Amino acid sequence: MIDHFLSTQAPPAVNVSSVSKSFADNSVIDGISLRVEKGEFIALIGASGCGKTTLLRMCAGLEEPSSGSIEIFGRPPSAATSAHEIGVAFQRPALVPSRTALENVRLTLKITGSNDAMDPLALLTHFGLAEAVDRYPHQLSGGMQQRVNIACALVHQPALLLLDEPFGALDEITRERLVDWLAGILRESSRTTLLVTHSVEEAITLSTRVFVMSRRPGRIAAEIKVPLPTIRDFEVRQSEQFLGLVRSARDALHSAIAD
Amino acid sequence: MSSRTAAFLFVVSAAIVWYGVIAIGHLAPTVLPPPHLVLALMAQEWRSLLWNTYVTLTTAVTGYFFANLVAISLAIAFLYFDALKSLATPWVVVLKNLPIVSVASLLIISFGDSPIPRILVVILICFHPLLANLIKGFEQVDPNLIARFRTLHASRFQLFRYVLWPNALPYYAAAHEVAFTSSIVAAVLAEFFFSRQGLGFMLIQAMNDYRGDRLWATNIIIATLSAAALGLSVLAERVLIPWQPRESKNLSKRGS
Secondary structure, X not given: OHHHHHHOOOOOOEEEEEEEEEEOOEEEEEEEEEEEOOOOEEEEEOOOXXXXXXXXXXXXXXXXXXXXXXXXXXXXXXXXXXXXXXXXXXXXXXXXXXXXXXXXXXXXXXXXXXXXXXXXXXXHHHOOOHHHXXXXXXXXXXXXXXXXXXXHHHOOXXXXXXXXXXXXXXXXXXXXXXXXXXHHHHHOOOOEEEEEEOOHHHHHHHOOEEEEEOOOOEOEEEEEEOOXXXXXXXXXXXXXXXXXXXXXXXXXHHHHHHO | OOHHHHHHHHHHHHHHHHHHHHHHHOOOOOOOOOHHHXXXXXXXXXXXXHHHHHHHHHHHHHHHXXXXXXXXXXHHHHHHOHHHHHHHHHHHHHHHHOOHHHHHHHHHHHHOOOHHXXXXXXXXXXXXXXXXXXXXXXXXXXXXXXXXXXXXXXXXXXXXXXXXXXXXXXXXXXXXXXXXXXXXXXXXXXXXXXXXXXXXXXXXXXXXXXXXXXXXXXXXXXXXXXXXXXXXXXXXXXXXXXXXXXXXXXXXXXXX
């Protein structure tokens, strides 16, 4: 019984083993290994061009590693995408311009064939977009577009959520509000999330672990555990512990860039 | 000022200029017939004018239909077969830059007394803006959107139907504004060379007969048809592509 349990132990959500990636002669990622367990929220921080987006794209099966391997739930990323286990949201919202907010979310369900996953209208309402469901993407503000974009990434209930600087293009206030909002949304599920960001506060507010990447070619320079309570409200974010974590992440980032 | 007011002012001021030129130059009606004589002729010969308009329109619309068929088929074929695109590009470039006026004469010789050479002239003149804009529309798709659809394991057909084709539609619609108008001009041009009917034939006849009034009447009809083609294209664009942001479109029009 115990043997059986051990042998069927679930593989990690993401297993990156000694992955390198170069475009032409340009080495972007140099030997990264990391392991993400199910239900973890991982933040990847690093300077611009350090290869964090490339790493995320490789996890989504959009790029192939030059060497090394990536496994998503014990399978290659292509198998994970064909099983509709991955949801992605990029920095610039990737919405179909000819479809309304609601139609965009519905389209994701239609393509993945998982019509029973979530009710798109309820999801958008839950995202505070009840009045905007019939608007076309160009009629939505940047923050609203990004919320629809994240709704598209979540609606088919993927086991792994990949977020590439989803708040990078937004103004400070909208961004802070959306970070709070996302923290609330994701707290409700036990989904595994990989977030690429260049904001240290965002990383500490949302994640359970932070990986700090070096300058290009990217390596993992440091790993910071975030043992904060699940609900990180304003009070938590004013605490010594939170500020200390932000400080140490920032120090790690600075020394990673200085190397 | 609304565009309707502007259009009204255009018609009124054109008439004023017309009469003014005749008055100042003391021009005989054979040289420049006044508007009321042209209108009188239109009232008198409306049957033949209508019939010839119908003939020209048939050529224009038939040619335009095939031009669209050619443009859409080629654009989609180029999208999925790179080799075909490379092979076809010199053909397209040569066809596009051919002096149509001289090629029209070749077509008349080859196809003889039939509507085919005239329809071919319309296709040759109209297909290129349609093809070029469709290709551009397919190419200008947000790469993020394609990436997202790939992570959803979307099929090639789904990608085409939900992403590529809707993205190309506004470009395609913009091409109609140019190409549909040219189809009228192309049909008239084709009739110049060899025809027994149509507005182009009427122009040649009226010119040979020194019938200024008939010449002007025919020209007014051609101009009206072109304007109607443009209006229809703009209307179709508004109805069929409701997601097109209006503001940015106005900006681009102001810029051009």
